[in-house]
Amino acid sequence: xxxxxxxxxxxxxxxxxxxxxxxxxxxxxxxxxxxxxxxxxxxxxxxxxxxxxxxxxxxxxxxxxxxxxxxxxxxxxxxxxxxxxxxxxxxxxxxxxxxxxxxxxxxxxxxxxxxxxxxxxxxxxxxxxxxxxxxxxxxxxxxxxxxxxxxxxxxxxxxxxxxxxxxxxxxxxxxxxxxxxxxxxxxxxxxxxxxxxxxxxxxxxxxxxxxxxxxxxxxxxxxxxxxxxxxxxxxxxxxxxxxxxxxxxxxxxxxxxxxxxxxxxxxxxxxxxxxxxxxxxxxxxxxxxxxxxxxxxxxxxxxxxxxxxxxxxxxxxxxxxxxxxxxxxxxxxxxxxxxxxxxxxxxxxxxxxxxxxxxxxxxxxxxxxxxxxxxxxxxxxxxxxxxxxxxxxxxxxxxxxxxxxxxxxxxxxxxxxxxxxxxxxxxxxxxxxxxxxxxxxxxxxxxxxxxxxxxxxxxxxxxxxxxxxxxxxxxxxxxxxxxxxxxxxxxxxxxxxxxxxxxxxxxxxxxxxxxxxxxxxxxxxxxxxxxxxxxxxxxxxxxxxxxxxxxxxxxxxxxxxxxxxxxxxxxxxxxxxxxxxxxxxxxxxxxxxxxxxxxxxxxxxxxxxxxxxxxxxxxxxxxxxxxxxxxxxxxxxxxxxxxxxxxxxxxxxxxxxxxxxxxxxxxxxxxxxxxxxxxxxxxxxxxxxxxxxxxxxxxxxxxxxxxxxxxxxxxxxxxxxxxxxxxxxxxxxxxxxxxxxxxxxxxxxxxxxxxxxxxxxxxxxxxxxxxxxxxxxxxxxxxxxxxxxxxxxxxxxxxxxxxxxxxxxx
Numbered sequence: 001x002x003x004x005x006x007x008x009x010x011x012x013x014x015x016x017x018x019x020x021x022x023x024x025x026x027x028x029x030x031x032x033x034x035x036x037x038x039x040x041x042x043x044x045x046x047x048x049x050x051x052x053x054x055x056x057x058x059x060x061x062x063x064x065x066x067x068x069x070x071x072x073x074x075x076x077x078x079x080x081x082x083x084x085x086x087x088x089x090x091x092x093x094x095x096x097x098x099x100x101x102x103x104x105x106x107x108x109x110x111x112x113x114x115x116x117x118x119x120x121x122x123x124x125x126x127x128x129x130x131x132x133x134x135x136x137x138x139x140x141x142x143x144x145x146x147x148x149x150x151x152x153x154x155x156x157x158x159x160x161x162x163x164x165x166x167x168x169x170x171x172x173x174x175x176x177x178x179x180x181x182x183x184x185x186x187x188x189x190x191x192x193x194x195x196x197x198x199x200x201x202x203x204x205x206x207x208x209x210x211x212x213x214x215x216x217x218x219x220x221x222x223x224x225x226x227x228x229x230x231x232x233x234x235x236x237x238x239x240x241x242x243x244x245x246x247x248x249x250x251x252x253x254x255x256x257x258x259x260x261x262x263x264x265x266x267x268x269x270x271x272x273x274x275x276x277x278x279x280x281x282x283x284x285x286x287x288x289x290x291x292x293x294x295x296x297x298x299x300x301x302x303x304x305x306x307x308x309x310x311x312x313x314x315x316x317x318x319x320x321x322x323x324x325x326x327x328x329x330x331x332x333x334x335x336x337x338x339x340x341x342x343x344x345x346x347x348x349x350x351x352x353x354x355x356x357x358x359x360x361x362x363x364x365x366x367x368x369x370x371x372x373x374x375x376x377x378x379x380x381x382x383x384x385x386x387x388x389x390x391x392x393x394x395x396x397x398x399x400x401x402x403x404x405x406x407x408x409x410x411x412x413x414x415x416x417x418x419x420x421x422x423x424x425x426x427x428x429x430x431x432x433x434x435x436x437x438x439x440x441x442x443x444x445x446x447x448x449x450x451x452x453x454x455x456x457x458x459x460x461x462x463x464x465x466x467x468x469x470x471x472x473x474x475x476x477x478x479x480x481x482x483x484x485x486x487x488x489x490x491x492x493x494x495x496x497x498x499x500x501x502x503x504x505x506x507x508x509x510x511x512x513x514x515x516x517x518x519x520x521x522x523x524x525x526x527x528x529x530x531x532x533x534x535x536x537x538x539x540x541x542x543x544x545x546x547x548x549x550x551x552x553x554x555x556x557x558x559x560x561x562x563x564x565x566x567x568x569x570x571x572x573x574x575x576x577x578x579x580x581x582x583x584x585x586x587x588x589x590x591x592x593x594x595x596x597x598x599x600x601x602x603x604x605x606x607x608x609x610x611x612x613x614x615x616x617x618x619x620x621x622x623x624x625x626x627x628x629x630x631x632x633x634x635x636x637x638x639x640x641x642x643x644x645x646x647x648x649x650x651x652x653x654x655x656x657x658x659x660x661x662x663x664x665x666x667x668x669x670x671x672x673x674x675x676x677x678x679x680x681x682x683x684x685x686x687x688x689x690x691x692x693x694x695x696x697x698x699x700x701x702x703x704x705x706x707x708x709x710x711x712x713x714x715x716x717x718x719x720x721x722x723x724x725x726x727x728x729x730x731x732x733x734x735x736x737x738x739x740x741x742x743x744x745x746x747x748x749x750x751x752x753x754x755x756x757x758x759x760x761x762x763x764x765x766x767x768x769x770x771x772x773x774x775x776x777x778x779x780x781x782x783x784x785x786x787x788x789x790x791x792x793x794x795x796x797x798x799x800x801x802x803x804x805x806x807x808x809x810x
Contacts, residue, residue, distance in 0.1 A: 003164040003181050004039070004247040011182035013191050019162040025188050030474040031175060032167040039247055040126045040159035041100060047071060048156065049092035049119070050149045054085055059111040066119065068092055071150015078115035083139035089147045090140055091125065091157065093118045100126035125157060131246045134253070135236075144239055158243035171461040173370035177268025180458060187439040187475065198379055200386040200396050205230075207397040210276070211340060215403040216287040220310045220347040221322065223374070223406035226284055227341040227381050228276065228397040229388050232256065234336050238391055250363070256332045256339065259387045261363075269343065269372050269380035270364035272320060274330040276338035280314040284340070284401075286322060287313060297325045297360075309354040310346060323351035323368040324360050341388075343381030345374060345406050373458040374406050410443075410454040413468045417449040423469050425482050436475045501642075501703045502585065505606065508641045509583045512634050514608060517582040519564035521589070522546070522554035527563035531657045531679075533696045534665055535672040536560075536590055536603075544589055544600050557589035557600065561607040562694050566679070569609050570687045579612035581626075585699060605674070606699040608634075611692040628662045631676055631693040635666070642706050644668070650676070650736060657683050658694075666697060668705060673698040713780075720751070720778035721789050725797070726809035728770050731760075733804050735771050742773060745799040749784065749792050752776040770809050 005019060014022060023033035049068040057063035057078060064084050066077050070092050077092070084090070094117045097105040103124075107116045118124075122132045122141045129137065136142070143156065154160050166175060174180040179195065186193045207228040215221050236242075237258035245252050248265050252258050260271040289305035295318040296302050303321070305311060310322035320326040323346040332339060351368040355361050378400065385396045417430055430449055437444050443454040455462035462468060473481065495503070506516065528543030536559060549555035558564065561584050569580045584607050589600040610631055615624040624630070632650065639648045653665035655675055663677030674697035684692055729738065735755050743753050757772035764770060775796075777789050800806040 001166040001168055001176055001181070002248050003166060003178070004158075004161050004244055005164065006158060006161045007178055007244050007247065008182060008185065010196075011178070011194055012185050012189065014185075014189075017189075019164065022185070023164055026164070026166070026185065028478060029184070029188055030470075031172060031184065034165040034167040037163050037165070039161035039163050040154075040157070042154050042160055043093065043097055043099065043125065045094040045097040045105070046120075046125075046153045046159075047092055047094065048143055048147050048149055048151050048153050049075070049090050051084065051086055051088045051090060051119075057111060057113060059113070063111065063113075065113055068117070068119065069149055070094060070117075075116045076114055077117045077119055078110040078113050079119045079140070081119065081121065081139040083136075083142070084119060088140075089143035089145065089149065091120045091143070091153045093120050099124055122157070125159065127157075127246065128249075131249060131251050133236075133242065133251065147239075156239065158247055161243075161247055163247060170370065173367070173460065174268070174373070174458045176367055176370065178266045179376075180268055183441065183458070187441070190439050196383065198382040198386060200382055200389055202398045203230075203395045205397045207399045208401050210282065210397060211401050212283050213401045213403050214283065214285045216285065217310070218403075218405045220288070220350045221286045221344065221403075223345040223377055223402065223404050224284070224286055225343045225378055225381055225400045225402040225404075227343070227385050227400050228338070229341060229385060229392075229394045230276075230338045230397065232337055232339060232388065232392045232394040234332065234334050234392070237262075241391070254332075254334075255392045256336070256388065259384050259391065260341075262387070263380050263384045264363060264367070267373075267376045267380040267383060268367055269376050270323065270367055271380060271384055272326050272342040272364075273332050274319060274326065274340040274342065275332050275336045276340050277336075278330045279319065279340060280317065280330070283315040285313045285315050286310060286344075289318065293318060295319075295321065296328045297321065297358075298328055298331055299325070300328055303358050306357065308350070309357065310350045312342070321354050321358070321360075322346045324354045324358065324365050325362065341381055341384055343377050343384075343400075345372060345377050371460050373460075374408050375457045377406070378402070408457060410456060411463055413453050413455060413462060413465060415451050415453060415465060415468045415472075417451075419465070420469060420472055424473055424476075425484075426476065426480075428472075428476070432476070433472060436472055439475060440471065497708055498703060501706055502699070504641070505638065505699070505703075506585065508638055509608075509634075512637065513614075514581045514583040514610075514634070517565060517568055517584045518586070519561060519568060519584060520554060521558055521587065522549070523556055523558050523564060524553055525556050527567075528556040528558055530560065530683075531562040531655070531694070531696070532559045533605075533672075533674045533698070534653065534655060535674060535698055536588070541590065541592055544591060559588050559590065560696055561586055561588065561605060562609065562696055565607060565609040565694070566687045566689065566692065569611060569692065570689055573611075573689065579614075579616075581608075581610045581614075583608040603698065604700045605696060606702070607694070607696045609692060609694045610634075611689060625691065626693055627691075628676075628678060628693060631695055632664070635676055635695060635697075642702065644702070644705060647705060649740070652734065653677075666695075668701060671701070673701045716778060716780045718779065718781070718783045720776050721784055723775050723777070723789070723793060724756075724772060725775065725793075726757070726759075726770050726772040727800060727804075727806040728764065728768050728809050729800075729804050729806045731767055731769050733769075733771075733806075738771060738800060738804060738806070739773065741800055741803055742775065742796050745796045746775065746777075746792055749777045749779060749788065750775055750796075751778045772809075 019036050023036045027033050047070050049070045051066050052069050053067040055065050057065050064079050066079050068075050068077050093105045095105055095107050105118050119140050123129050168175055210228045211226050213224050213226050215224055234254050237255040241262055242252040250261050256273050264270050288307050289309045289311045291307050293305045294302055311318040312320040319330045346368050348369050348371050351365050355365040388394045420428055445452045543556040543559050545556050565582055587602045588605055590603055591600040610626045614626045614630045639645050647669050649667045650664040651667055653663050654660050655663055657680055659678040659680050665672055666674045676695035679692045739753050754774045756774055759770040
């Protein structure tokens with residue numbers, strides 16, 4: 001909201017206050033002043049001149065030689081403006097003036113003719129070209145004929161004005177008008193308000209004889225008022241009005257349009273004028289649009305309407321989109337002589353829908369969307385009628401034809417002095433609250449320390465007790481509120497155990513060569529059901545659908561991070577980044593309800609995707625591509641880093657979307673926590689990937705299992721014994737299962753079992769394979785004897801023979 005101080009001074013006495021002081025006071029009471037800017041630069045030697053003579057320059061076709069009376073002398077000025085003419089009152093920069101851009105005016109000769117000054121356009125005086133009236137955009141500015149010659153032109157052009165830009169929060173729609181700002185400033189300064197009269201002279205002719213009003217949906221349009229004005233003379237609005245519109249960033253058009261815009265800014269109530277003779281009937285009907293119905297709006301665009309939009313019609317065809325934009329067919333034009341002036345209250349939601357649908361956000365729609373003051377709707381219409389009668393020579397018909405089911409009831413909020421003091425920590429007295437309510441011009445009834453406050457309709461943000469607490473606090477002064485330091489013993493801040501462990505996981509993965517990725521929690525329905533981990537997949541597990549999604553691409557909460565990580569990998573590979581190693585720590589959202597009635601469970605998980613080369617040393621001609629064992633090795637390293645190696649097992653698994661021969665379920669203490677493996681070739685093709693490996697783990701379960709105490713084992717003082725065995729088993733026997741059996745049977749002497757060889761082929765029967773293991777025997781307290789090692793070793797061979805029919809390879 002742009003606030004002109006020259007305009008504001010018409011309502012509130014600002015004498016003795018600098019613009020900066022006023023801005024600080026407004027900011028300290030809750031409305032932030034974003035900037036304080038001079039509207040224009042005050043220009044010395046800028047006066048009003050009268051063009052007494054204007055003749056063609058003898059040596060230039062596009063120049064004129066003018067004799068200009070500037071009050072105390074007559075100056076000869078050469079002017080190149082196409083609209084300069086004899087008899088005009090113009091802005092003259094005399095020699096010595098300095099215009100915008102440090103352009104100094106001096107006496108000079110132009111094509112052989114002396115020129116002592118410059119006849120100025122508004123752009124040359126620093127006015128934004130987009131706000132210059134159309135009639136003057138390509139030439140000099142012309143003052144009204146009754147302007148006094150020789151006077152300072154700066155105040156006449158509002159160049160001495162200062163503009164405050166208010167950064168309004170959504171709840172303070174009352175400050176979207178000059179009257180609303182005036183109420184606020186008057187309360188801050190504790191000074192009286194002076195608002196213009198709304199009295200208007202009327203004719204004997206009745207408005208109801210010229211027009212009728214019908215409203216089909218009172219919820220969307222609880223009030224509609226139509227004023228009828230005849231014998232209008234469309235022309236230029238007064239200079240002061242044009243100046244104030246320009247200061248607010250609105251381009252003047254003509255007196256009718258300018259007056260509706262002026263009242264919009266003054267009262268915060270949008271108005272619209274229809275050409276009475278072009279309206280098409282004597283009946284106004286507001287209704288919901290029909291699907292597919294069209295209207296050509298003032299910007300000459302044909303727009304297709306839908307049934308959730310409200311339109312103004314002449315009984316048959318739409319003539320305006322309610323609260324958004326009028327139709328071209330009923331537009332006020334130069335030959336307009338009679339108008340219908342609309343003052344209405346439209347549903348904020350209906351206006352918001354229409355403005356969004358058609359991309360037509362305007363000063364009017366913004367105010368309707370936030371809710372206008374019910375008490376000012378009709379009054380704004382009367383104010384506009386008054387101005388039209390005065391500045392457009394018009395006659396206002398008696399009465400307003402209206403439909404009125406609008407609520408004018410003021411909301412009541414009960415507060416107590418003790419409650420105020422308890423919340424604010426103050427020692428306010430009843431008299432203090434009385435004084436603040438007086439400044440705010442809030443009516444109230446008092447019973448002891450209890451105040452029943454009636455919030456005026458202009459302040460629709462005052463609804464509950466907390467709103468009134470805020471009003472009292474800001475008017476009392478936030479700087480005056482007492483403050484105390486927090487009590488109690490202080491404690492140094494630090495990370496929780498969970499935060500610390502999560503950082504360790506990140507540190508390990510990044511140290512292993514993976515980069516962190518962050519993907520959307522929202523995805524498509526198809527991807528939400530893709531690559532879900534076995535520990536999540538259940539009978540009723542399903543992705544949660546958003547009630548109002550931004551788009552189909554972000555319509556469901558994810559059950560796995562893998563699909564979005566695959567999308568990120570595909571995006572990077574398409575941009576020549578062939579080697580990908582991503583990990584992500586994030587949440588998935590799990591529910592097993594067939595009908596969602598509670599919030600889904602948020603589960604923290606760790607996922608990753610790897611593809612391309614894992615190692616590449618061109619000089620040594622060494623290269624290793626990512627494969628299953630690389631990814632499994634990264635996870636084994638992580639579990640070792642967290643001291644969980646003894647708790648974790650990898651078990652071959654079949655998971656939809658994963659390669660059936662290269663996928664393993666990860667089991668922690670007997671419970672599934674996720675999986676690791678290669679993405680199925682068909683799914684890889686869908687994402688335009690090759691040889692891609694992923695993992696998805698329940699990070700919460702992992703971190704909950706980690707022992708918080710630091711564990712260590714001393715370096716053994718006694719020697720260990722190593723023995724190798726090669727066992728011939730069936731192809732179906734898993735190396736991991738055989739390794740676990742050896743480890744369990746060999747306890748407590750066997751400390752470590754490592755698979756170091758797999759052989760199939762010559763010298764082995766069909767359907768058999770050879771697995772070779774290194775076993776390390778150790779007792780940390782003493783040196784083992786050969787007999788002890790031999791007994792344990794034989795027990796291991798006997799156990800694997802019994803369990804797997806394993807034979808020692810000869």
